[in-house]
Amino acid sequence: MDCNKIQDLILTDYIDNQMDEKQKNMIETHLAQCIGCQEFTALVKKTVVEPFIQAERFVPSENVWIEIKDNIMQEQSVKPGLWDALTDGMSNLLRAWKPGLVFASMAMLILGAGLLRQYSIYDQELKSAKAVETMEYLSSVTQTQEGGAIDESEGFGTTIEKYFL
Amino acid sequence: MQDISAEIIQKASEGDLPAFENIYKAASSFVFNVAFRVVHNREEAEEVTQDVFMNVFRKLKDFRQQASFKTWVYRITVNCAINHYRKTAEHKKRSVEFDERIVSEKVFVKQEPAMTQEEHQGFINELLDNLNPDQRLCVVLRNIEGLSYQEIADSLNININTVRSRLKRAREALINFNKVTK
Ligand SMILES: [Zn+2]
Numbered sequence: 001m002d003c004n005k006i007q008d009l010i011l012t013d014y015i016d017n018q019m020d021e022k023q024k025n026m027i028e029t030h031l032a033q034c035i036g037c038q039e040f041t042a043l044v045k046k047t048v049v050e051p052f053i054q055a056e057r058f059v060p061s062e063n064v065w066i067e068i069k070d071n072i073m074q075e076q077s078v079k080p081g082l083w084d085a086l087t088d089g090m091s092n093l094l095r096a097w098k099p100g101l102v103f104a105s106m107a108m109l110i111l112g113a114g115l116l117r118q119y120s121i122y123d124q125e126l127k128s129a130k131a132v133e134t135m136e137y138l139s140s141v142t143q144t145q146e147g148g149a150i151d152e153s154e155g156f157g158t159t160i161e162k163y164f165l
Numbered sequence: 166m167q168d169i170s171a172e173i174i175q176k177a178s179e180g181d182l183p184a185f186e187n188i189y190k191a192a193s194s195f196v197f198n199v200a201f202r203v204v205h206n207r208e209e210a211e212e213v214t215q216d217v218f219m220n221v222f223r224k225l226k227d228f229r230q231q232a233s234f235k236t237w238v239y240r241i242t243v244n245c246a247i248n249h250y251r252k253t254a255e256h257k258k259r260s261v262e263f264d265e266r267i268v269s270e271k272v273f274v275k276q277e278p279a280m281t282q283e284e285h286q287g288f289i290n291e292l293l294d295n296l297n298p299d300q301r302l303c304v305v306l307r308n309i310e311g312l313s314y315q316e317i318a319d320s321l322n323i324n325i326n327t328v329r330s331r332l333k334r335a336r337e338a339l340i341n342f343n344k345v346t347k
Contacts, residue, residue, distance in 0.1 A: 012329050018314050044340070047339055047343040048336040048339045051289055052308035052309055054285060055309045057198055058197060058210070059197070064211050064214050065186070067215055068215055071215070072182060072219075072222055075223075
């Protein structure tokens with residue numbers, strides 16, 4: 001192999017250690033007997049490898065993670081759809097109701113739910129606002145003491161299906 | 166970039182924030198440093214970093230475990246950094262005269278026998294400035310981040326021989342630059 005081809009390999013795979021042993025041996029056998037390629041190797045190491053060895057590593061400021069976290073939390077807080085919010089609210093309501101009222105109230109809730117579903121094309125924030133409003137309204141109508149409004153901290157994660165199981 | 170367990174990835178993909186913070190801790194140094202080398206500005210590099218992690222978080226649900234997570238993050242990082250660079254490249258053209266004056270002053274500094282750490286970092290930036298964005302990315306990923314040719318090829322979605330030829334041309338440019346300033 002001529003010096004040009006050898007030097008192409010030195011400039012890439014050889015100095016980057018991306019060669020198998022056989023190729024590496026071939027280069028080193030050539031280097032042992034060719035001063036020109038030895039000098040080229042020294043030049044390459046000095047000008048394209050060594051300067052980067054001490055490259056400083058930078059650390060992003062703490063604000064970067066804080067902002068990422070805030071963005072994610074913001075996205076997550078609007079993620080649970082209206083339907084989830086509503087069913088959670090319902091199970092809270094039902095928990096507080098006397099058994100005799102369950103049947104009649106179910107009918108009313110389904111009606112309310114159907115109505116609320118119409119809002120699903122609206123903006124997410126609007127949806128949850130509407131859901132809270134409606135749940136407050138429903139709870140005041142049925143005079144329950146608790147569980148009327150959606151409590152974001154504990155409301156999500158349960159569903160009306162669970163209640164009936 | 167540090168290794169991240171499949172369990173952490175799974176949890177984060179379900180929206181678990183502490184798990185995602187682990188991913189941030191393992192990957193943010195890579196992401197920020199690559200971004201910084203491409204956009205050359207701390208504030209912009211932080212913007213790119215945020216962009217990368219929001220992308221990772223949103224796309225994590227669709228991430229297939231059989232693919233390499235690292236390579237996936239490398240690829241998102243490279244794409245975000247290059248996009249940002251292109252968006253601001255037009256704006257930067259206007260300040261090119263100013264940059265050139267700074268570079269020529271630094272060339273003089275470089276001739277001093279022993280460079281301070283700060284001068285050395287300036288010299289690294291100067292070297293990278295001699296390269297086009299494609300070459301620069303290959304050099305950063307290889308010489309600063311230590312990726313293999315195959316990892317670079319996967320990150321940039323290019324053939325491994327293209328990685329070779331970009332590195333070759335980049336290094337020829339660096340050798341020439343060294344001759345010119347000697
Ligand atoms: Zn030779």
